Amino acid sequence: MNLTPLHQFGTDLLSKYKIDSTKKDKAFSQQFLKHISTIENLFDEVYAWHPKRNEAFEALLVTLIQQYKERADVFLKKDIKKSKLGHWYLSNEITGMSLYVDRFSENIQGLQKKLAYFKELGVNFLHLMPIFESPEGESDGGYAVSDFRKVATRFGTLQDLQNLIADMNTSNMYLMLDIVLNHTSHHHEWAKKAKAGDPYYQDFFYFFDNRGIPDQLDQTMPEIFPESSPGSFTYVPELNKWVMTVFHHYQWDLNFSNPNVLVAMMDTILFYANLGVDILRIDAPAFIWKEIGTGCQNLPKAHTLLRLIKQCTQVTSPGMALLGEAIVAPNEIIKYFGTDKYTANECDVAYNATQMALQWDALATGDTRIMLKAQHPILQKPYGCTWISYTRCHDDIGLGYDDEIIASTGFDPYHHRTYLKNYYAGSHDGSVAAGALFSVNPKTNDARISGSLASLCGLEKAIAWNNAGEIENALRKIILMQAHSMFMGGIPMLYYGDEMAYTNDYSYLNDPGKNYDNRWMHRPIIDWTKNEQRKIKGSIEYRIFNETKQLIQIRKTLPILSDFSNVTWMTPHNIHVAGFIRSFENKKLFCLFNYQPADSFVTWYTFKEHGIRPSQLKDHWTGLTHNVGNDNEFFILGGYQFAILEVIS
Numbered sequence: 001m002n003l004t005p006l007h008q009f010g011t012d013l014l015s016k017y018k019i020d021s022t023k024k025d026k027a028f029s030q031q032f033l034k035h036i037s038t039i040e041n042l043f044d045e046v047y048a049w050h051p052k053r054n055e056a057f058e059a060l061l062v063t064l065i066q067q068y069k070e071r072a073d074v075f076l077k078k079d080i081k082k083s084k085l086g087h088w089y090l091s092n093e094i095t096g097m098s099l100y101v102d103r104f105s106e107n108i109q110g111l112q113k114k115l116a117y118f119k120e121l122g123v124n125f126l127h128l129m130p131i132f133e134s135p136e137g138e139s140d141g142g143y144a145v146s147d148f149r150k151v152a153t154r155f156g157t158l159q160d161l162q163n164l165i166a167d168m169n170t171s172n173m174y175l176m177l178d179i180v181l182n183h184t185s186h187h188h189e190w191a192k193k194a195k196a197g198d199p200y201y202q203d204f205f206y207f208f209d210n211r212g213i214p215d216q217l218d219q220t221m222p223e224i225f226p227e228s229s230p231g232s233f234t235y236v237p238e239l240n241k242w243v244m245t246v247f248h249h250y251q252w253d254l255n256f257s258n259p260n261v262l263v264a265m266m267d268t269i270l271f272y273a274n275l276g277v278d279i280l281r282i283d284a285p286a287f288i289w290k291e292i293g294t295g296c297q298n299l300p301k302a303h304t305l306l307r308l309i310k311q312c313t314q315v316t317s318p319g320m321a322l323l324g325e326a327i328v329a330p331n332e333i334i335k336y337f338g339t340d341k342y343t344a345n346e347c348d349v350a351y352n353a354t355q356m357a358l359q360w361d362a363l364a365t366g367d368t369r370i371m372l373k374a375q376h377p378i379l380q381k382p383y384g385c386t387w388i389s390y391t392r393c394h395d396d397i398g399l400g401y402d403d404e405i406i407a408s409t410g411f412d413p414y415h416h417r418t419y420l421k422n423y424y425a426g427s428h429d430g431s432v433a434a435g436a437l438f439s440v441n442p443k444t445n446d447a448r449i450s451g452s453l454a455s456l457c458g459l460e461k462a463i464a465w466n467n468a469g470e471i472e473n474a475l476r477k478i479i480l481m482q483a484h485s486m487f488m489g490g491i492p493m494l495y496y497g498d499e500m501a502y503t504n505d506y507s508y509l510n511d512p513g514k515n516y517d518n519r520w521m522h523r524p525i526i527d528w529t530k531n532e533q534r535k536i537k538g539s540i541e542y543r544i545f546n547e548t549k550q551l552i553q554i555r556k557t558l559p560i561l562s563d564f565s566n567v568t569w570m571t572p573h574n575i576h577v578a579g580f581i582r583s584f585e586n587k588k589l590f591c592l593f594n595y596q597p598a599d600s601f602v603t604w605y606t607f608k609e610h611g612i613r614p615s616q617l618k619d620h621w622t623g624l625t626h627n628v629g630n631d632n633e634f635f636i637l638g639g640y641q642f643a644i645l646e647v648i649s
Contacts, residue, residue: 010036017065027539031315036061039315046301047259056259060312063263067270068316074169075276079319086555088383089279089321089349089491092561094174094551095552096125098393099496101155108156112164115171116645117531119400120554121499122543125491126168127176127281129394131155135187137513138250141394141523143178143283144185148268165276174278175586176323181265183251190264191252195238204261205252206244206290213292214242219295221246227442228516232296246287246296254286256305266312273317279349279454280313281323282306285336298332307338307346321348323388329400330354330377333516337385344382352387352490354378357399359391359484360449360456363477364433365425366596368578369409374401375569386563387490391481392498396438396448397424424456431456432470432634434504436518450523452505453478453498459540461505473597475501475540476640479547480593483621483642486551487582487591489567494548497524500531501544554620554644560584571609576600577637581610588612590645597639605631607645617645 003011010033014021021029047053074131082088097118105111108131118126130142133150142152151158168175184191193201207592208214214233221232224247233242234249244253254261272280289302306324313320324336324347333354338346355378381387399420403413422428424435454460457477462470475614478501486492508520533541555561560582570579576596582589590607594600607614607628617626621644626635637643 004037005034006036006040006266013058013061013065017062017069018019019065019069025068025134027510028315031318032061032064033206035311035315038564039308039311039386042304042311043259044306046257046262046308050257050259051457052259056263059263060259060266063267063270063314064316067267067274072276073318075274075317075319078169078276079317080585082319084124087348087386088319090384090563092559093556094125094491095123095486095555096127096176096388096491096493097121097123097496097499098127098129098390098493100129100394100474100523101131103204103523104496105526107154108151108160108164112160112167113200115167115173118173119171121292121549122556124172125174125176125493127279127493130178130180131161134185134305135250138185138187138247138248139513140251143180144183144216144248144251145180146185146187147189148179151269157312162275175276176279177272177275177277178281178283179191179265179269179272180283181254181256181452182284183245183247183253186250186252188252195236197239200260202239203258204255204264206255207236207239209240211242216292217244217296220292220294223441225439226443235316244290247284253287253290257290262305266309268314269309270316273313277320279321279323281325282347283325284307284327285324285347286328286332298326298328298335303335303339303342303346306336308340310338310348323347323349323351325398327353327398328393329402330374334377334380336615337382344384347385348388349388349491351393352378352389352488352494353385354401355488356390356392356423356485357397357401360397360424361399361420362578362595363457363481364420367409367575368572368593368595369575370401370406370411372569372572373405373408379567381565386443387488388493389485389488389490390493390495391485392453392495392522394495394519394523396450398448418445420527421447421449424451426461432461432474434458434460436521438518450521452502452524453481453495454501455504455522457481459501465505471540473640475543478544479551480595480640480642482526482548483551483644484578484591484593486555487561487644488580489561489565489582492552492555495522497526499545499548500534500541502526550621557590558620558646560587560589568610570606573603573606574600577602579606588614588647590617590647591642592635592637592645593642594637594640599639600637601634602637603631604629604633604635607635612647614647614649616647616649618648620646621643 019025105114133147133152134142134144190201191206229248232246234245238293286297289299290296311600326336336347336350362371364366406416423431424433425437426434434455437447439451440447457474459474502524504521505524508514514520533539534545566583568581577600579592
């Protein structure tokens with residue numbers, strides 16, 4: 001067989017690095033040669049005219065080979081097992097929890113001892129917030145990384161992490177870790193060498209001799225943290241230069257127009273894969289490509305780089321999925337799953353941040369019309385990809401849906417957003433929420449919302465008021481919100497502490513390294529004495545833990561809740577109720593959520609509009625069976641209640 005020059009080059013590299021292409025390494029060799037043309041095409045979309053193109057492309061291919069050779073047998077076998085499952089991350093049997101290791105269990109060894117806790121709850125997928133080395137006081141919650149391969153001392157060691165992963169594998173648990181592609185800490189080795197005058201490493205960042213180009217870029221680049229870090233450039237006195245710092249002054253943006261940066265970061269990505277990471281969370285991928293005259297977000301070459309990374313991981317670590325942490329407008333986030341010939345071949349997973357924010361909108365207003373109007377772009381997600389579905393995470397809540405959607409439902413966008421911000425900040429008359437505004441932009445009055453699930457649902461104030469009725473409402477709201485995200489489609493990701501109804505933790509105000517950032521109020525330090533209350537009937541912790549556990553168990557018993565792109569929204573016969581249908585083969589599941597404190601009435605006709613006329617429905621939440629009534633009769637849903645209704649006849 002005559003090989004193309006590229007395939008001959010690839011074959012020669014495999015031979016040079018002693019890859020057994022006929023026996024032991026046959027599967028890798030086939031994948032390597034299968035993807036090499038696409039890898040080159042994507043590489044050349046970005047770097048074709050770069051003077052170091054040829055040597056960088058070879059270095060990239062060699063990185064794939066060398067990291068494959070480092071891959072442990074246990075993970076090679078796991079790759080094969082996952083490939084037999086197809087898109088393994090679509091399964092209804094996966095439920096995750098996101099947590100800060102030190103705030104949850106002090107360190108990695110402590111976390112290892114808590115694996116039984118996750119099993120008790122039903123969680124089998126952990127997202128560990130950043131654990132690699134970052135400078136104290138300039139860490140941005142761990143996203144200012146000073147060493148991508150060294151676990152921060154306060155968490156333990158790399159060996160501790162490997163021991164945890166080994167135990168998780170034994171328990172059939174999955175792991176997600178973060179990688180920050182956009183920037184490093186200014187204490188990273190590359191930044192230190194750049195600061196010392198090394199031109200090779202200066203080219204790893206965006207340096208400018210004067211304010212000319214930075215001023216041009218600042219005209220079109222939005223400020224990420226206008227309060228604490230205005231502008232996108234920082235002066236470096238050691239070099240008498242300006243460096244790009246889109247996030248904080250201590251986070252230097254990596255220059256991906258230099259192919260050596262791509263190779264170095266690809267090597268790091270595969271290092272994480274070889275630790276045993278199941279999903280790699282790529283932080284802030286929208287920012288990785290910069291061009292003058294643009295907002296430097298969501299640019300086409302950012303997508304090209306992500307597609308290239310996906311191709312490379314498919315070769316070397318095919319069992320590892322990629323999550324693109326792009327918290328952007330709905331029409332933009334869909335693009336991170338890939339478009340055109342790369343549809344469903346860019347990022348495998350993304351955050352359904354829009355749906356999360358829409359749920360908070362509905363909870364504050366008792367009105368689901370905006371939620372329903374905003375669903376069209378969300379439903380464009382291609383089959384084979386999935387969402388992270390969640391109500392809270394470590395970050396703030398941004399109201400990232402279009403003004404046009406708000407206006408189309410009859411609300412004034414400015415006044416509606418103002419109401420939501422005031423409601424959750426607790427400054428609106430009658431608000432039971434106890435949150436705070438984050439990153440207020442004085443120029444635009446734009447702001448985002450901080451606060452824990454329980455505090456935003458009213459539990460903090462209700463307990464302070466000793467108001468039994470409001471406590472009950474708050475507990476119902478917490479589970480309503482969790483149930484909606486649990487059954488919506490995607491991987492449900494609980495946020496640590498929410499399974500125990502933790503309210504805001506204000507201890508961050510006493511820490512100079514955190515007190516400027518009110519997001520720390522919803523990053524609690526876990527009190528394991530409090531968590532023991534989950535065993536005491538009648539306690540808030542008992543109720544929320546066990547109801548959360550019940551949600552997880554329901555999901556695991558219903559394969560229809562796997563993400564087969566099988567969500568159909570129901571006609572909104574009642575503006576207070578959001579409803580959707582999950583369908584698979586000959587089964588149907590109606591999921592309804594009442595976002596007002598009073599009973600809501602839904603005509604039985606609602607259940608007959610989608611090709612079937614059911615006669616009996618079983619509610620998996622209450623265990624009750626309902627006979628479907630006449631069209632002029634109603635299914636009644638209690639205040640802040642929900643129903644998971646399977647058609648049984």
